[in-house]
Amino acid sequence: MTPEEAEQARRKYLFRRFWISGRGYWGRNGDKLAWPFTIGLLVLICVNVGFQYGINVWNRAFFDAIEQRNVHTVYMLSAVFVPLVAGSASLVVAQVYLRMTIQRRWRSWLTTSVIARWLASGRYYQLNLVAGDHSNPEARLTEDLRIATESPVDFISGVLNAFLAASTFIVVLWTIGGALTLPLGRESITIPGFLVVTAVIYAAITSTSMVVIGRHFVQLSERKNQAEAEFRYTLTRVRENGESIALLGGEAEERSGIDRNFGHVLRQWALLTGQHMRTAIVSQGSMLFAPVVPVLLCAPKFLEGSMSLGQVMQAASAFAIVQGAFGWLVDNYPRLADWNASARRVASLMMSLDGLERAEESESFGRIRRGETQNGAMLSLDDLSVTLNDGTGVVKETKVEINPGERVLVAGESGTGKSTLVRAVAGLWPWGGGSVNFHAGKRLFMLPQRPYIPTGTLRRAVAYPAAADNWTVDEIDAALDKVGLGYLRDRIEEEAPWDQTLSGGEKQRLAFARLLLHEPDIVVLDEATSALDEKSQDKMMQTVV
Structure with a gap:
């Protein structure tokens, strides 16, 4: 497997790993209101598409009345339009409430779950001692996890709305547009459902262009997010160690480090800006052409009298909705890329926590045991060996028994493992062998x-x-x-x-x-x-x- 293939496989696994944990929100141990809120949101989306169809039909009737100069019908339809808009607006408001409630509760559930694993058994500390892609966990648990739980709800509701809208208004386009006959010399060619065919071709061109142009979006978004996290961490370090920096006069060196990290942020941002500029060409061009294309296609039929003005306007409205549905990827590709990057960063942290959990449960992996002392001793170290996570020995086969009232001094040169031994006694350093035992019911400080x-x-x-x-x-x-x-x-x-x-x-x-x-x-x-x-x-x- 080439390095590129290995990296691709890793990214796919990270995507699956995020969903293994994320989907638990709708599982047996998840939020009891997850499914009611989700079903409610899906129902509202379906009903709202029905209101969109009603407004589309209203468009045809209204412009037909204007073409016929039917004053009574125009006023009547104007009165009907108000409740249609009010109903559609109310449904949209209700959708916003349910969508954001699902996002908030999902984020709360998943954040609570990941933080519980992060804080358990000193793993938040042990992550600093092991290799892996889990740097800046605070950024992954805040901004990345927020994006990772907000965007999927937006995407799923957007995809469902796009699918229903496309299915509904393709039928409208097929019914209204009918077939288009084009003269070709002495022959002629008939295109059935020409408006639908045009909408599909148009959407295929814009979507393919977006995928090709934005193929590096995910990678650049991931790099930009990591650069932002490192920049925030640098500033936090300056704030936390302000006194030491001031006493040493290290402002110039700190400024150099801050400028270096910020410059990295700006470079990643510049690369991402180029991607946004290229995708903006596609999205802006699509937005400008979409309202005009159906009118141009329907113009010959309208001029020859086979289509009314209302039908032209209904077709234009339906075409715009179908194009918007088909072009959902065009409008949301940057957000999709940003979500993909954030979800992978959260999944990377989850994978590191998985590794620590497996090590805790593994019998073959050398770990320090914890138990109770015998013969009334307050603390005993029985053949305690402390190693690094790669197996390098730090403390070897220490055997100590400390009775009530005794005081023990551990002395040694710097770097000989005194602090590491203390961490092992506290349970923060799990790697090694032997056991650390405490008197039952006694508290350690x-x-x-x-x-x-x-x-x-x-x-x-x-x-x-x-x-x-x-x-x-x-x-x-x-x-x-x-x-x-x-x-x-x-x-x-x-x-x-x-x-x-x-x-x-x-x-x-x-x-x-x-x-x-x-x-x-x-x-x-x-x-x-x-x-x-x-x-x-x-x-x-x-x-x-």
Whole structure:
């Protein structure tokens, strides 16, 4: 298989993988209202096509009345037109409601499902450790997933409407237009249903032109979306690490990186602009020619008296509807390409999550087991080996047993696997062998070198990962005071960007305040006092001991 064939096969599988998960919305474990809303939307589309046919018939009767100068009929049909339009408009409004409700609920269901898998068993962290096409998962879970769930509903309703409209108004064209006889020297040629034949040929030309011209749309859309995601990630990194960048004076280098990523976005956008320009030629030309072609074709019959003005106008209206139905691909090809790219990006993330799930369930794949200790030990490592996901060893056959009240220091040079060992104990690093065992019913609490500070109030930041109201303000105040953050007591209920406001040392002190509130049975510290001076480090350790 050539690289091109392999890439094509991968893209097809990604398309199928998205639908394997996406169609679950209509399945047994999906939304109970999915099918009622879907059936309701399909019924409304059918009824609306009936109203379109009614307006088409009205066109014929109205212009026939004008041609005959029948004042009474003109006024009567004018009165009939209002309820026809009102009914059609009401149906369109109802369609919009059902269509957007299906899109919203489908997106909610699928987003909840994917995020649940992403957050389970530390997979959101493990994705950073394994190879695969899953970069910028936040963009895939937001913008890409939104497009992936919105567009199919639009496409399916659009295709159904186009099919019904084409089927209905082809009959109208065939009935009104009849056959067209063209003189060919001494002979003549008769074309039955000439308006239908013309509509089909016209649509075939425009659709084929669109497919040929826009054949690179999907690939370019996918590249543009990836470039946009990388640009957003770069800006987010600058915001999150603003203090470090400012202290180091790294603005020029950051600007260089931002300009480089933004330039990549602009280049991909320029390529996509060229595709849009070429497809615009086809769509704009089709839009301008479509109303004129049926009138020109019907003109000879009208001039010879075999067609009335009403029939000409009805044919023109029907031709425009049929052409619009046949030309659905012309109008929606760019959106279809954008959806295809977004669905594949979401499917790529799903595939990476599938791989992690298979590794968790596989017996042959080396994974660290988790169990309960024996003989009252709080924590034990039994022949624990920690490896990278490619099998490279980091920690080999460690055997440790820690009893209640014991404190163990793990020392070593940088890069020897201390943090990796901590991740394995926490369950974030699954690759390796042996087991990590805890005393039954005892709680583990981790203090990393860089504590996570959530958005919201300071009270929420101190209580994390528990709810902010699990402790009173006085209890949180007391915990802050014990770790040397008593000067923040008046700001406990204040919402602020605490992750940017607090210094590295203040964040580590706040982590110790969390420890005091949660009162765990087992505590694992991974250089949790590295941002504090020696005196403060001793004080923190005395506080928790």
